[in-house]
Amino acid sequence: MPGTIASFQGVTKRYGPIVAVDHLNLDIREGEFVTLLGPSGCGKSTTLRMLGGFELPQEGRILLAGKDVTHLPPNRRDVNMVFQDYALFPHMSVRDNVAFGPQLKGRTKDEARARVDELLAFLQLSDFGDRRPDQLSGGQRQRVALARALAPDPKLLLLDEPLGALDAKLRGQVQIELKSIQERTGKTFLLVTHDQEEALTMSDRIIVMNGGRIEQEGTPEDLYHRPRSRFVADFIGETNLLTCDVQRDGAAGPRISWNGTPILVEAPQADAIADRSRVDVTLRPESIRLTAERPDAANALRTRIVRRTFKGARLDVDLEVEGGQAAASHIKASTDPALLQGNVGDAVWASFDPKRVAILQA
Ligand code: ADP
Numbered sequence: 001m002p003g004t005i006a007s008f009q010g011v012t013k014r015y016g017p018i019v020a021v022d023h024l025n026l027d028i029r030e031g032e033f034v035t036l037l038g039p040s041g042c043g044k045s046t047t048l049r050m051l052g053g054f055e056l057p058q059e060g061r062i063l064l065a066g067k068d069v070t071h072l073p074p075n076r077r078d079v080n081m082v083f084q085d086y087a088l089f090p091h092m093s094v095r096d097n098v099a100f101g102p103q104l105k106g107r108t109k110d111e112a113r114a115r116v117d118e119l120l121a122f123l124q125l126s127d128f129g130d131r132r133p134d135q136l137s138g139g140q141r142q143r144v145a146l147a148r149a150l151a152p153d154p155k156l157l158l159l160d161e162p163l164g165a166l167d168a169k170l171r172g173q174v175q176i177e178l179k180s181i182q183e184r185t186g187k188t189f190l191l192v193t194h195d196q197e198e199a200l201t202m203s204d205r206i207i208v209m210n211g212g213r214i215e216q217e218g219t220p221e222d223l224y225h226r227p228r229s230r231f232v233a234d235f236i237g238e239t240n241l242l243t244c245d246v247q248r249d250g251a252a253g254p255r256i257s258w259n260g261t262p263i264l265v266e267a268p269q270a271d272a273i274a275d276r277s278r279v280d281v282t283l284r285p286e287s288i289r290l291t292a293e294r295p296d297a298a299n300a301l302r303t304r305i306v307r308r309t310f311k312g313a314r315l316d317v318d319l320e321v322e323g324g325q326a327a328a329s330h331i332k333a334s335t336d337p338a339l340l341q342g343n344v345g346d347a348v349w350a351s352f353d354p355k356r357v358a359i360l361q362a
Contacts, residue, residue, distance in 0.1 A: 002029045002030040002031050002032070003029065003030050004027045004028065004029055004030070004063075004066075005028055005029060005030045005064070005065060005155060005156055005188050006027070006028040006051060006062070006063065006064050006065075006156060006188070006190070007026070007027050007028070007061075007062070007063040008024045008025060008026040008027075008047070008050075008051075008060065008062055009025060009060050009061045009062070009063065010023050010024070010025060010059060010060035010061070011023070011024040011025075011047075011050065011057045011059065011060035011061070011062060012024070012057055012058055012059040012060055013043075013046050013050060013055060013057045013058060014058055019211075019212050020043045020046040020212055021043040021046050021047055021050070021057070021212045022043070022211070022212035022213050023059075023060070023213070024043075024047060024060070024212075024213070024214065025214075026047075026207065026214065026217075028156075028188060028190060029188070030155075030188055031186050031187070031188055032188055032189075032204050032205060033179065033182050033188075033189045033191070033202055033203050033204045033205075034188075034189070034190050034191070034203065034204065034205050034206075034207065035190075035191045035192070035193060035198075035199040035202065035203040035205070035206045035207065036048065036190070036191070036192045036193075036207050036209055037193060037194070037196060037199040037206050037207065037208050037209070037235075037236075038194065038208055038209035038210055038215070038235070039194060039210075039235070040194055042209040042210055042211060042212065043209055043211075043212040043213075044192040044193075044194075044209055045160055045192055047192075047209070048081075048158050048160055048190060048192050049160075050062060051064075051079060051156075051158060051190065052074055052077070052079055052081045052158050053069070053072055053073055053074035053075075053076075053077050053079075054074060054081075056070070056071070057070065064077055064078060064079065064155070064156070065078065065155060078154050078155040078156065079154050079155065079156040079157070079158055080101070080149040080150070080152060080154040080156075080157055080158065081149065081157075081158040081159075081160065082145050082146055082149045082157065082158070082159045082160070082162045083145070083160055083162075084160055084161040084162060084164040084165060086133070086141050086142065086144070086145035086165075087145070088133040088141065088144060088145060088148070089133075090132065090133055090134060091132070092132070092133075093129065093130050093131065093132060094120070094125060094128050094129050094130070094131055094132075094133070094136070094144050095116055095120070095129040095130065097133070097144055097148050098116045098119055098120065098144065098147045098148045098151055099112045099113070099115075099116045099151070100148060100151070101148055101149070101151035101152040115151060116129075116147075116151065119147040119150060119151055120147060122147075122181075122184075123143045123144075123146060123147050123181070124143070125140065125143055125144060125147060128140060128144075138165055138166045138167070138170060139166060139170050139173070139174055142162060142163065142165075142166065142174055143177075145162070146162075146178070146181065150185065150187070154187075155187070155188065156187070156188045156189075156190060157182075157187055157188070157189050157190070158190050158192075159178075159189060159190070159191040159192065160192045161192055161193055161194075162178070162191070163175065163178075163193075163195075163198065171198070172201075175198055175201045175202050176201070178202060179201070179202045182202075191203070196235060196236045196237065199220070199236075200220040200224065200236070200237075203219075203220055204219070205217060205218065205219060206218065206219070206220060206223055208223065208231075208232050208235065208236070210231055215229060215231055215232055216228050216229065216232045223236050224236055224237055224284075225284075225356075225358065226267075226358050227239075227282060227358060227360065228360060228361045229360055229361065230280060230282075230360055233282040233358070233360060237284065238284070238285055238332065238334070239282045239283065239284055239285070240282065240283045240284075240285065240331045240332055241280055241281075241282055241360075242258045242263075242280065242281050242282070242283065242331075243258075243278060243279075243280050244256040244257060244258045244263060244278065244279050244280070244281055245257050245258075245277065245278055246273050246276050246277055246278060246279055248274075253274070254273050254274050254276075256273070256279060256281070258281075258329075259321060259329050260323070261301060261321075261323070263281070263299055263357065264298040264299055264354040264357075265281065265354050265357045265359060266354040266355045266357075267355075267357065267358060267359045273359060279359060279360070280359075280360040281357050281358060281359050281360065282357070282358050282360060283331070283352060283356060283357050283358075284356065285316065285331075285332045285333050285334035286314075286333075286334045286335070287352050287353065287356035288331070288333035288334075288335075288350050288351070288352050289335075289350070289351050289352065290317065290333055290335055290339070290340055290342070290348050290349070290350055291348070291349045291351065292341065292342065292348060292349070293349065294349050295349055295351045297351035297352070297353075298353075298354050299351055299352050299353075299354060299357075300349050300350070300351040301321050301322075301331075301349070301350045301351070302321070302322045302323060302347065302349060302350075303319035303320060303321050303322060303331070303347070303348055303349070303350045304319065304320045304322060304345065304346065304347055304348070305317060305318070305319060305342050305343065305344050305345065305346050305348055306318040306319060306320050306330065306344065307344060308340070308343070308344060310337065313337075314334050314335065314336065314337065315334070315335050315336070315337040315340055316332065316333075316334050317332070317333045317334070317335060317340065318330060318331075318332055319331050319332070319333060319348070319350055321350075322347075331350065333350060
């Protein structure tokens with residue numbers, strides 16, 4: 001198990017009456033790609049900036065490689081930051097921009113040049129060394145910013161929405177590139193983003209923040225398939241949030257039903273609902289199978305197609321569930337376009353695996 005490289009211990013940051021970060025406890029391990037994810041204003045950037053030394057917390061301690069750095073200025077911490085606007089020097093060449101870091105750290109000119117050549121080659125920028133930043137594409141500028149941040153060989157790289165300025169298609173490419181650079185350098189990356197897809201694509205571990213606190217943390221798979229709160233279920237990916245009734249059933253334990261239809265759930269937290277009368281569950285649209293005939297499945301709902309939205313690789317289908325005690329209710333399914341014959345108004349069976357239903361605790 002790799003060691004802890006950075007720790008937040010009971011860290012609180014207030015701006016006047018606003019609590020930006022609220023008693024944060026977080027350990028980051030060496031070589032990890034960790035992402036702080038959450039909506040605007042949840043405290044992600046403040047957390048990153050405190051680790052970089054740009055903000056001072058009112059409470060708690062920040063450790064880097066076991067050393068208390070809470071009160072150290074940025075240039076005395078072994079971390080470097082990549083900003084959204086890249087903060088490149090516009091009048092300087094790519095080479096001089098990248099050389100800025102090593103020179104600062106007191107290397108000789110020859111050492112700095114060798115390090116710059118190595119980084120430009122590593123980031124496929126060797127042909128662009130003499131250009132100025134405004135003579136580069138967005139993706140190339142992003143790589144220059146990364147090369148500059150990596151130049152002094154910091155232990156930890158902090159990235160504040162580093163892909164924010166790129167268009168959607170390029171973002172996708174650069175996400176994969178950035179993850180591969182992190183893997184090849186073995187460096188620890190701490191990234192801030194509000195983009196859940198970006199977080200899922202790149203991270204070893206995602207920290208979901210809400211109101212200055214950690215809402216949930218885990219691997220991308222954990223958070224996607226086992227969200228613990230409505231907030232996380234809703235923030236990461238699309239989902240169906242169903243409020244269910246809980247019935248006691250003697251020795252068989254609690255059973256849940258949605259809209260009068262029993263729902264079979266196989267989840268580790270199923271026992272935790274024993275004392276409740278209602279519980280929220282989440283079911284991802286792509287976990288729902290649509291068939292014309294009644295399927296041989298533990299959970300099957302008879303529905304009617306309300307809307308079909310073609311998305312290229314998939315088809316999003318809005319369904320109205322028939323029967324039940326309450327008024328008709330809606331669920332969303334997402335399927336391979338080739339698998340759905342039905343049109344709007346047609347009846348269709350929606351079935352799902354009990355393992356695909358996650359019980360929310362909050
Ligand atoms: P995020 O990065 O998740 O969007 P921030 O960390 O930037 O969130 O901000 C958290 C909260 O702190 C927000 O309510 C924001 O308005 C506030 N905040 C951040 N920086 C400052 C500042 N320099 N002065 C006053 N309030 C700030």
